[in-house]
Amino acid sequence: MSALATADLRGLYTELHVRNGAQGWWWPGHEPLEIALGAVLVQRSRWEQAASALTALRTRGLLDAAALAATEEDTLRELVRPAGFPAQKPRRLLALARWWRDRAPGAGDLDDAALRAELLAVDGIGPETADAIGLYCFSRPAFVCDEYARRLLRGKGHEVPGSYEAFRRALAPAVERAGFTVAELAELHGLIVEEGKLASSRRG
DNA sequence: ACCCAGGGTCATA
């Protein structure tokens, strides 16, 4: 068991890149709002289900912050039902739409920590979703400390704290030392998720 | 029938 601070993330990046190939722009989608909505919809769900919900929103012209924010929660509930959690996700999408309409236009004035804090204050956005949105929507540096990363580092003999923030803090020195660009951090998260999916499908 | 997925919130200690 070794400390997370000593983890060789650059080596991990190279290893996954060689094994599974370049992910390119890994996130399925390019419009920032669509990416953010997808990040909420995919929570504890499969991407196919989040994608199905996103398609329903797109069909209704709701991949627009003002239009989405003006939509009835009951209407959203039917549209995003494939993503599960009908009592939570529609409300969270509305909260995100309001933030996006009111605050996202001025996000460029916020430093990385301030933007992260604002995202965390939105209902339904926890630390992992905040990091993913910061990274893929606002090009802010972040190592997404998801369950796949936890398993991967644990498998390499590292002691990984249970909570997200503790994990993030413990890994911060290693992230800093690796010197990733934002594009590399986006690529690395994709590499880790795809590797994690392969590993878990290998078990079943 | 059972387990789980690209988490977050809330209550509790």
Add this chain to the structure above:
DNA sequence: TATGACCATGGG
């Protein structure tokens, strides 16, 4: 600060 219950749809 850190666990545990809960949420709910769809695939394997």
